[in-house]
Amino acid sequence: MVDDCGTGMKVLLMDKETTGIVSMVYAQSEILQKEVYLFESIEQPNRETMKHLKAVCFVRPTQDNVELIEQELKSPKYGFYYLYFSNRLGKQALKAIAAADEQELVREVQEFYADYFAVNKNLFTLNLPCCYQSMSWKPDKLERSIEGIAALLLSLKKNPVIRYQQSSDNARHVADGLKKLINKEAALFDFRKGDVSPVLIILDRKEDPVTPILNQWTYQAMIHELLNIRKNIVDLSHVPGISKDLKQLLFSGEQDEFYDKNLYRNFGEIGQNIKSLMEKFQEKSQRSQKLESIADMKAFVESYPEFKKMSGTVSKHVTVVSELSKIVTEQDLLALSEVEQEISCQTSHSNAVEMINKVLHNEKATNLNLLRIILLYALRYEHHSGNQLQRFLDVLSRRDFPDQYKKSIQAVLNYGGKKSRGTDIFGGNTPLSITKKFFKGLKGVENIYTQHSPLVHNVLDSLVKGKLSDGQYPYAAGSPVRDRVQDIIVFIAGGATYEEAYTVHNFCNTNQGVRVVLGGTYVHNFKSFLEEVIAASQRATDGLKWINELTLNRSCDPRKIFKKPRKHKVDNNDMRYFRSSAHKAESVNPTNIKVVAKNAVGMMLLVEMQ
Numbered sequence: 001m002v003d004d005c006g007t008g009m010k011v012l013l014m015d016k017e018t019t020g021i022v023s024m025v026y027a028q029s030e031i032l033q034k035e036v037y038l039f040e041s042i043e044q045p046n047r048e049t050m051k052h053l054k055a056v057c058f059v060r061p062t063q064d065n066v067e068l069i070e071q072e073l074k075s076p077k078y079g080f081y082y083l084y085f086s087n088r089l090g091k092q093a094l095k096a097i098a099a100a101d102e103q104e105l106v107r108e109v110q111e112f113y114a115d116y117f118a119v120n121k122n123l124f125t126l127n128l129p130c131c132y133q134s135m136s137w138k139p140d141k142l143e144r145s146i147e148g149i150a151a152l153l154l155s156l157k158k159n160p161v162i163r164y165q166q167s168s169d170n171a172r173h174v175a176d177g178l179k180k181l182i183n184k185e186a187a188l189f190d191f192r193k194g195d196v197s198p199v200l201i202i203l204d205r206k207e208d209p210v211t212p213i214l215n216q217w218t219y220q221a222m223i224h225e226l227l228n229i230r231k232n233i234v235d236l237s238h239v240p241g242i243s244k245d246l247k248q249l250l251f252s253g254e255q256d257e258f259y260d261k262n263l264y265r266n267f268g269e270i271g272q273n274i275k276s277l278m279e280k281f282q283e284k285s286q287r288s289q290k291l292e293s294i295a296d297m298k299a300f301v302e303s304y305p306e307f308k309k310m311s312g313t314v315s316k317h318v319t320v321v322s323e324l325s326k327i328v329t330e331q332d333l334l335a336l337s338e339v340e341q342e343i344s345c346q347t348s349h350s351n352a353v354e355m356i357n358k359v360l361h362n363e364k365a366t367n368l369n370l371l372r373i374i375l376l377y378a379l380r381y382e383h384h385s386g387n388q389l390q391r392f393l394d395v396l397s398r399r400d401f402p403d404q405y406k407k408s409i410q411a412v413l414n415y416g417g418k419k420s421r422g423t424d425i426f427g428g429n430t431p432l433s434i435t436k437k438f439f440k441g442l443k444g445v446e447n448i449y450t451q452h453s454p455l456v457h458n459v460l461d462s463l464v465k466g467k468l469s470d471g472q473y474p475y476a477a478g479s480p481v482r483d484r485v486q487d488i489i490v491f492i493a494g495g496a497t498y499e500e501a502y503t504v505h506n507f508c509n510t511n512q513g514v515r516v517v518l519g520g521t522y523v524h525n526f527k528s529f530l531e532e533v534i535a536a537s538q539r540a541t542d543g544l545k546w547i548n549e550l551t552l553n554r555s556c557d558p559r560k561i562f563k564k565p566r567k568h569k570v571d572n573n574d575m576r577y578f579r580s581s582a583h584k585a586e587s588v589n590p591t592n593i594k595v596v597a598k599n600a601v602g603m604m605l606l607v608e609m610q
Contacts, residue, residue, distance in 0.1 A: 167422025
């Protein structure tokens with residue numbers, strides 16, 4: 001995108017959302033190497049006029065942004081403009097931009113389908129917290145979700161079979177809306193078909209409320225759960241005595257090889273791997289102190305950038321792991337997490353009651369961690385004849401358990417209780433489920449803290465084996481796929497989790513040749529999930545008072561952006577417009593502007609789906 005503007009000094013104009021999209025995949029230093037010397041927000045009105053700069057404008061194709069571009073072109077601050085939109089741009093918007101470009105400063109108008117946030121190689125998000133109200137979609141969040149998924153499909157060149165969770169009206173609304181969009185833009189989605197059609201399956205977070213409640217023990221998930229990752233940044237400014245350089249830490253697999261290799265390692269392995277990393281660093285450090293000749297000094301200077309980078313990597317990960325270890329010890333998370341796993345994966349009610357009775361008297365257990373365990377119990381034994389939820393709450397009342405947390409228990413039951421789910425996520429006591437647990441016990445699990453398997457694993461396993469129920473997951477578009485599915489996109493309305501990304505990673509490793517990309521409206525930890533549930537429980541007139549009272553955290557937010565697009569000068573008399581899917585462009589009459597296509601593939605993170 002920046003390269004296409006040629007040489008010379010440039011300014012990068014973005015909106016709030018595309019700034020986040022780009023920051024997830026590029027460091028500022030990388031962009032500076034492309035002769036971009038200034039970063040500006042298109043929403044900022046009082047920008048300085050710099051006619052010697054080329055403006056590269058990358059924004060979402062919203063009405064507000066189109067109006068801002070019109071204003072910019074009527075009173076230009078830069079020499080030339082290269083306009084890039086992260087999604088489809090309507091005809092009327094294109095006409096308005098053409099009319100505003102009276103000085104003919106626009107050199108290119110293109111679409112790059114990058115209307116989503118790339119988190120990992122197999123995970124994306126739309127960064128949409130609190131997308132439900134009264135348990136149904138907020139209209140603007142539904143529209144944004146459909147647009148975001150469409151952009152993902154176009155960037156991957158996929159026109160998939162669409163399936164959705166039958167028990168969820170919210171999943172059906174996404175599937176139906178996407179089907180209408182694809183039919184409307186049939187030319188854009190006219191890709192060469194492979195032997196087996198890709199499958200997009202739409203799920204609802206309400207079907208599996210257990211996964212975001214559990215404590216996590218893989219590195220990335222654990223950081224997000226205990227420290228919170230927001231747009232790849234971990235804020236440690238609250239840690240006493242933390243040095244200035246370590247208050248804001250960047251965690252990106254693109255820029256941190258150690259992090260990329262250890263995303264899905266469990267906490268015990270991370271400790272060993274960091275020890276090895278420190279030993280390598282110490283070895284290099286000792287070498288750097290033995291500068292006995294000119295050749296030694298020359299070699300050190302040449303390797304200094306790598307040495308400095310390694311020093312920062314060691315400091316960052318040692319600091320984070322130390323903080324995680326401190327929290328685990330102070331809150332007795334090993335003991336509490338074992339109880340969480342036992343409740344979510346085993347069936348004995350009496351054992352669950354006995355474990356919870358002990359936990360309620362654990363002085364290290366925070367109210368938030370006690371809430372996790374009570375929620376798991378409430379969901380698992382919702383209709384059990386011996387349900388002791390009220391007794392547990394009475395005990396908690398004596399230790400200043402917040403009223404907001406008590407209210408949230410009913411909110412979670414309304415959101416993801418048995419009436420809201422189409423499947424029994426706990427397995428019940430059927431002979432089949434007991435047999436499955438027996439064989440799982442024979443195979444073993446990685447450890448007692450990772451017994452739980454998210455619902456998305458069962459869905460993927462059944463889909464690949466051709467056993468996914470047409471009744472529970474009907475088709476919204478496309479014909480039934482009878483052959484082994486190879487390309488799968490899973491979208492979870494209401495938000496995904498890092499545990500589910502880990503599950504997808506393991507599933508692909510186990511099922512060679514199968515490629516899966518997971519996405520969601522958000523990437524949740526327990527706190528943001530509670531916020532999502534409470535917002536979904538509100539009526540339109542209720543407001544979000546509960547959320548403010550709970551003071552819960554939010555989290556969230558594409559990996560190398562785009563292949564080189566075709567260039568074409570844009571003027572008001574002959575608009576040529578490009579879109580990411582077809583392979584040709586055609587000239588159009590200004591009185592009958594047609595939207596044509598360009599072949600620009602989307603995010604690098606999803607390159608495995610190509």
